Amino acid sequence: MGTFITVDIGGTQIRAAAYPENERQALAIRKTSTRAGSEATFDRMVGLIRSVYPADRSVLSITVAAPGPVDPYSGVIAAAPNIPGWMNFPLRDRLEDEFHVPAHLGNDANLAALGEWRFGAGQGHAHLLYLTVSTGIGGGVITDNQLLLGARGLAAELGHVTVLPDGPQCGCGQRGHLEAVAAGPAIAGYVRDQMAQGANSILQGVSDLSARAVSQAARQGDDLAIKALARAGEFIGMALADFLVVFNPSIVIFGGGVSTSGELLFAPLRESLRMHVMEPAYVHDLVITTAALGDDAGLLGALALAHTMQQRVSV
Amino acid sequence: MGTFITVDIGGTQIRAAAYPENERQALAIRKTSTRAGSEATFDRMVGLIRSVYPADRSVLSITVAAPGPVDPYSGVIAAAPNIPGWMNFPLRDRLEDEFHVPAHLGNDANLAALGEWRFGAGQGHAHLLYLTVSTGIGGGVITDNQLLLGARGLAAELGHVTVLPDGPQCGCGQRGHLEAVAAGPAIAGYVRDQMAQGANSILQGVSDLSARAVSQAARQGDDLAIKALARAGEFIGMALADFLVVFNPSIVIFGGGVSTSGELLFAPLRESLRMHVMEPAYVHDLVITTAALGDDAGLLGALALAHTMQQRVSV
Numbered sequence: 001m002g003t004f005i006t007v008d009i010g011g012t013q014i015r016a017a018a019y020p021e022n023e024r025q026a027l028a029i030r031k032t033s034t035r036a037g038s039e040a041t042f043d044r045m046v047g048l049i050r051s052v053y054p055a056d057r058s059v060l061s062i063t064v065a066a067p068g069p070v071d072p073y074s075g076v077i078a079a080a081p082n083i084p085g086w087m088n089f090p091l092r093d094r095l096e097d098e099f100h101v102p103a104h105l106g107n108d109a110n111l112a113a114l115g116e117w118r119f120g121a122g123q124g125h126a127h128l129l130y131l132t133v134s135t136g137i138g139g140g141v142i143t144d145n146q147l148l149l150g151a152r153g154l155a156a157e158l159g160h161v162t163v164l165p166d167g168p169q170c171g172c173g174q175r176g177h178l179e180a181v182a183a184g185p186a187i188a189g190y191v192r193d194q195m196a197q198g199a200n201s202i203l204q205g206v207s208d209l210s211a212r213a214v215s216q217a218a219r220q221g222d223d224l225a226i227k228a229l230a231r232a233g234e235f236i237g238m239a240l241a242d243f244l245v246v247f248n249p250s251i252v253i254f255g256g257g258v259s260t261s262g263e264l265l266f267a268p269l270r271e272s273l274r275m276h277v278m279e280p281a282y283v284h285d286l287v288i289t290t291a292a293l294g295d296d297a298g299l300l301g302a303l304a305l306a307h308t309m310q311q312r313v314s315v
Numbered sequence: 316m317g318t319f320i321t322v323d324i325g326g327t328q329i330r331a332a333a334y335p336e337n338e339r340q341a342l343a344i345r346k347t348s349t350r351a352g353s354e355a356t357f358d359r360m361v362g363l364i365r366s367v368y369p370a371d372r373s374v375l376s377i378t379v380a381a382p383g384p385v386d387p388y389s390g391v392i393a394a395a396p397n398i399p400g401w402m403n404f405p406l407r408d409r410l411e412d413e414f415h416v417p418a419h420l421g422n423d424a425n426l427a428a429l430g431e432w433r434f435g436a437g438q439g440h441a442h443l444l445y446l447t448v449s450t451g452i453g454g455g456v457i458t459d460n461q462l463l464l465g466a467r468g469l470a471a472e473l474g475h476v477t478v479l480p481d482g483p484q485c486g487c488g489q490r491g492h493l494e495a496v497a498a499g500p501a502i503a504g505y506v507r508d509q510m511a512q513g514a515n516s517i518l519q520g521v522s523d524l525s526a527r528a529v530s531q532a533a534r535q536g537d538d539l540a541i542k543a544l545a546r547a548g549e550f551i552g553m554a555l556a557d558f559l560v561v562f563n564p565s566i567v568i569f570g571g572g573v574s575t576s577g578e579l580l581f582a583p584l585r586e587s588l589r590m591h592v593m594e595p596a597y598v599h600d601l602v603i604t605t606a607a608l609g610d611d612a613g614l615l616g617a618l619a620l621a622h623t624m625q626q627r628v629s630v
Contacts, residue, residue, distance in 0.1 A: 150563020
């Protein structure tokens with residue numbers, strides 16, 4: 001019986017897990033901080049992997065979920081937010097050189113989609129759209145039971161479609177992208193701007209205002225916070241109307257912290273989708289739900305990729 | 316040696332062709348008018364197919380490219396523009412009942428994409444985006460050498476993404492869709508509106524102004540006509556910036572009458588794409604070109620589908 005090692009590189013933590021070949025319950029999970037002291041991140045990752053490595057060394061592959069632009073074909077990380085020095089970093093080759101087993105690399109949102117399809121809320125859906133809404137907005141798409149990657153592995157960057165031409169600037173430099181108007185920082189920024197213009201809110205005076213604080217205030221009935229979440233939901237619904245005519249999925253799965261806001265986000269989202277969708281056939285029988293894998297989305301998404309790659313090797 | 320029959324249902328003509336199993340040169344092509352007299356369209360289509368049917372009856376399949384929403388899985392035409400009475404019309408089953416051979420059905424823009432990928436400008440590209448710009452805007456997408464269909468076969472309706480929120484009404488009823496601002500009627504409509512507001516143009520006094528007339532006037536140096544094509548190109552470039560982050564294709568192929576306007580359309584389109592694309596990696600090595608199959612796109616796209624389906628049967 002072989003073992004799959006998977007690694008999830010997050011903004012604050014790197015986690016590694018070991019899974020028996022036919023199970024989704026990890027034998028062991030260990031974590032380290034993404035930025036910690038002076039030791040190089042790669043060396044700490046190697047140490048972390050060794051800490052979950054099975055004694056019998058029966059490892060089939062090491063599969064890594066990484067944020068930001070990665071090339072799944074070459075295994076190179078173009079740039080990793082929060083990891084200085086990882087520019088065009090050949091992570092796959094470095095891991096294969098170190099451990100002498102096959103290594104694979106995928107974008108974390110893509111792999112979360114694959115994980116939900118294989119193990120989570122999307123099981124049985126051949127056409128699936130996954131959106132994670134947190135500090136950014138990422139996407140992953142399954143079409144006909146295949147992960148959509150594109151020519152250079154850069155497909156499904158669904159936070160970077162334009163929903164408000166000439167709107168606020170996005171982290172990527174362009175204007176009016178979905179991420180720039182509906183991700184966590186945009187939700188908090190909207191509340192800040194409205195308060196600066198005199199709007200009332202229990203959030204007045206809160207320093208370092210976060211989308212989480214806005215979500216809590218909304219649950220307590222704060223009108224401005226409710227409006228901020230509704231506004232994000234409306235923009236997401238508009239973008240979703242486009243994604244439906246583009247992909248025609250049978251399920252849309254929402255992950256990320258902002259998605260835990262419940263109906264305060266999803267009621268306006270569904271209403272906006274209903275208003276903007278081209279025709280009812282696209283929403284007939286469409287499932288809209290939240291992710292099932294929670295914090296383990298990265299590890300289990302990487303495990304799903306490991307399974308897929310293993311099948312290709314076996315065939 | 317078997318024969319493939321393919322049929323292309325156009326707005327004005329229905330064409331049928333017979334192809335030897337391993338060739339893309341038709342043995343025979345016949346056509347009839349889409350709307351003609353009182354005889355039912357289906358009966359005329361049957362007669363047309365019989366007129367190209369091989370004497371040895373060695374037909375492997377009949378494959379039909381149809382406009383508008385079709386369900387490729389069930390072979391049902393939801394609605395056919397220009398063919399009254401074809402609402403939820405089970406074309407595949409009707410053809411199989413009539414000819415006792417397998418029949419297949421696909422959306423014409425999807426099949427044109429498949430045809431360009433198999434026989435035309437997109438050969439060798441595993442990730443391909445096709446846009447046809449004429450009286451409407453249709454799309455077809457190949458990802459990892461597979462035609463994107465979606466859960467109900469309704470994917471890749473690329474003319475119905477929003478590029479101008481609250482913009483002009485689209486044929487589908489929504490507002491600001493790409494089709495509503497950049498297809499032929501929108502180009503002609505823009506010129507008409509500007510002339511009504513006093514703009515000068517050699518097109519003044521032309522009745523039934525068409526995009527083709529605008530294109531001709533632009534080639535003659537008419538400023539308003541040039542501006543109208545540039546405006547359409549800018550909107551298409553904006554939408555294309557979104558399509559690239561969504562699909563990450565290695566080639567974009569433009570078909571349809573408006574696409575024959577050359578640099579008057581494509582120079583502003585490329586400039587708009589360059590301005591709006593999220594990052595240069597998406598346009599690095601990207602091929603932007605026009606369709607190679609011309610009037611035979613529907614027949615050859617249906618032939619490409621017939622090949623694909625035949626391989627599945629053989630496997």
